[in-house]
Amino acid sequence: MRDIFVLAEHRKGEIRDITFEMLSKGWELAEQAGGTLTAVLLGHNVDEHASKLAEYAKKVLVVDNPLLENFNAELYQQALAHIIKEHKPTLLMMGHTGFGMDLAPALAVQLGLPLATDCIDLCLDGGRLLVTRQMYGGKVNVEAAVRVAETYLVTVRSASFEAKEGVSAGGEIVHVDVPIQEVDYKRFVQYVEPPKGEVDITAADIIVSVGRGIREEKNLPLIEELAKALGGVVACSRPIVDKGWLPKDRQVGSSGKTVRPKLYIAIGISGAFQHVLGMKDSEMIIAINKDPKAPIFSVADYGVVDDLFKVVPELTKKIQEAKGG
Amino acid sequence: MDIIVCVKHVPDTTEAEVVIREDQRGIKTEDLPYVINEWDEYAIEEAILMKERLGGTVVAVTVGPEEAEATLRRCLAKGADWAMRIWDEGLEEADGFAIAKVLHAAIKDMKYDLILTGTQAGDDGYAVVGVALAELLGIPHAALVKKIELKDGSAVVHRELEGGLEEVVEVRLPAVFTIQTGINEPRYVSIMGIKRARKKELRVVSLSDLGLTVDEVLQSSWLTIKRMYVPPPKKQAVIIQGSPADVAAQIVEILKSKGLM
Known part of the structure; x- marks a missing residue:
């Protein structure tokens, strides 16, 4: 050996x-x-x-x-x-x-x-x-x-x-002394820090996070309303930023932010490891996804296996009622 | 600017349940939709944007069976000039390095200023092909590219590192860049594009045309898959069941009990 x-x-x-x-x-x-x-x-x-x-x-x-x-x-x-x-x-x-x-x-x-x-x-x-x-x-x-x-x-x-x-x-x-020759075909220029956004998701107690399952940009208000009802902020997984639907500073995961809120609700997020790295230490995780085998259910505390378009509006409504009452 | 883009036709499992085959060496793909690899979709878009700005040609190349022509047609419809599909029975077993060897044989005598490919494929996730291809061709590379600014004979590229940090490097051309998602906004395929694509050349090449055999390609593979299985959950979420209204009511109770409302 x-x-x-x-x-x-x-x-x-x-x-x-x-x-x-x-x-x-x-x-x-x-x-x-x-x-x-x-x-x-x-x-x-x-x-x-x-x-x-x-x-x-x-x-x-x-x-x-x-x-x-x-x-x-x-x-x-x-x-x-x-x-x-x-x-x-x-x-x-x-x-x-x-x-x-x-x-x-x-x-x-x-x-x-x-x-x-x-x-x-x-x-x-x-x-x-x-x-x-x-x-x-x-x-x-x-x-x-x-x-x-x-x-x-x-x-x-x-x-x-x-x-x-x-x-x-x-x-x-x-x-050890190793011969290294400078190369002229690849040169380090600089590091560029990520731009600072207007919302700091790392400081939020409650995060409602959305992924590919939301399908279209026009469906995002569903998520925003839930976040508002809970007094939380909206975050997302990578595909949502790639499509330009939310700014980069809302992205949770290895190439985005690492968050540890009291409550993290993952909606339509399958739970690729890059995303999980950024949210696994949240105090409580609730996942809503229609694939029962989505990896997100092995990091979540509670899971809902159903269509987010049915569950999320109900949840928003029930929270509004509970808070209003 | 002559650009070669290496693309892959992959099963789309983002929202589908994955079922493992009985021999445990692959998954059942019959019921899965196939699509262009997500990362490659950004690579072909980047190439076409450069061509539209600077002129030149874009060639889409894939290693895949006949079905993979759907992905090449998509590239042609978006604006690639011609396409090449390389295949032989047995290549299903090839890993990222074996594919890079095949691509190298096909590309080495072609004319190009730039080669683009996705950083990784959504199915096997090796993230090997682009960087290995560059080394085989003896040209420089940059992986995880999120921005490309072309200069005279070189490119200044932004590479994505962890936590949103980017590394800027200047790379002499010709080079291979592996493209990260989000670098651009891939266009939709237009009806006109699809019509035009029918008239474009789609060349089909076998390994023997490239002076290779299936055996030598497979023997160069770095990995042999022994067994696939569904990952055992580290923990399993408590599944809340019922109608959407029931589920919502139960979640509200949980949130109340934890002082989150």
């Missing part, structure tokens, strides 16, 4: 949660199989990050280079290709994130290694890697075998593994 490598993901001076989630899983895999858990840290002036990662991994490989200050898939790919060829780990875990999705497939093709993307579980069985991932928007789980190889590459879905506290691993920090 050789080592388990985890690519540390950091951005704007912070190590991202996915890193600790992968390190937790990596620790478990290394314990089972007898390898060493190694965090790979690419960046510039990242000593603090290295010390932090050393609490979670037996070894931290650091490549400190000004060219790596901001994520750039091409430069990361160069550095990682070099590291993999040199160390031949059993497994390299990366995040299935905006960074990992830009990086991992190209790295795999370059090295001729197999890649399993968006994994929610991993199992090393002898020399083989079995992964669990989802298809059809989270409605199906798939167990898949990865083509046998010396090194396996995986990208891991956010929040698939619990990030455990540091185990005081006392990891050894090793600086």
Whole structure:
């Protein structure tokens, strides 16, 4: 058994949660199989990050280079290709994130290694890697075998593994010098922060959230009236923002806002994991959806399996009556 | 601006119940409507918008069985100039990398300034094809693209990261961009468009035309599906039953009991 490598993901001076989630899983895999858990840290002036990662991994490989200050898939790919060829780990875990999705497939093709993307579980069985991932928007789980190889590459879905506290691993920090050539065909320009909207949904106690099931923009008042009756705000899942029916600052999910209201009512939202990431910690969740197998029902406290166009107007009416009476 | 757009014909399961086949290696698709992959719909729109502004050609390419021609016809009706469908029996088993290899063989000798495809497909969700294709072609790429500004010989693109943050990168052309939903407003297909599409070329290509065999393509796959199952719920919601009025009354009681009203 050789080592388990985890690519540390950091951005704007912070190590991202996915890193600790992968390190937790990596620790478990290394314990089972007898390898060493190694965090790979690419960046510039990242000593603090290295010390932090050393609490979670037996070894931290650091490549400190000004060219790596901001994520750039091409430069990361160069550095990682070099590291993999040199160390031949059993497994390299990366995040299935905006960074990992830009990086991992190209790295795999370059090295001729197999890649399993968006994994929610991993199992090393002898020399083989079995992964669990989802298809059809989270409605199906798939167990898949990865083509046998010396090194396996995986990208891991956010929040698939619990990030455990540091185990005081006392990891050894090793600086390595990797040749990286600046490229003229891809250049980082800047980060752009999301625009601040007029409503801050993260501050609301009650959120009425709408998804694809609403079908048409002209049906949105149904949702607005319910939100108004409850004294809450309207939020939504991604398709509603993509269609331009509500502004981006109303979007709940991994590419939008993370909310923790007292009450979250999900209407016509199937519950793809990207959405669930943004609302699963709400105190109470009620879901209305006509598909009884919609994943939203496995995060909701209460569910209604019915046509939202019948249920929502009734609910609004009953709430208005109760409040009026 | 010559643009190739790689599209996929997928079952639409967003509002349908998914039933797993007896062999547990796929789902039952007979009763499902098929559509253009949602991400690809934005990719073809982006290509046509560029063509309308700058001239050039748009070619839609898919790897899929005859039924997938419905998706290519849709692209042609929206304004693509011609289309290509690549298929051989056995490719149902191909994963994202295997598909990228097929596309690479088909595209490598074509003329293009830009290749667009969806960031991922709504069925298998690999998010592999576009970036792997770029690496096979030896050209740069950017994934999760939400905005493209063309400059002379390059493009400034906004990539979507988590939490609404965007990363701006400048990429030299030719390049592959994988398109994220919401980048534009896909147009509807017009009757005129459908008529015009009938006269446009839809080329059908087999693997042997590309110098490939099904076996070598499948052997390059990274993943082999062993088993599919419905995810066991982490918890299961208490289902409130009854007529809409009954349901509404019960929810009101729950909200009252929790002090939410």
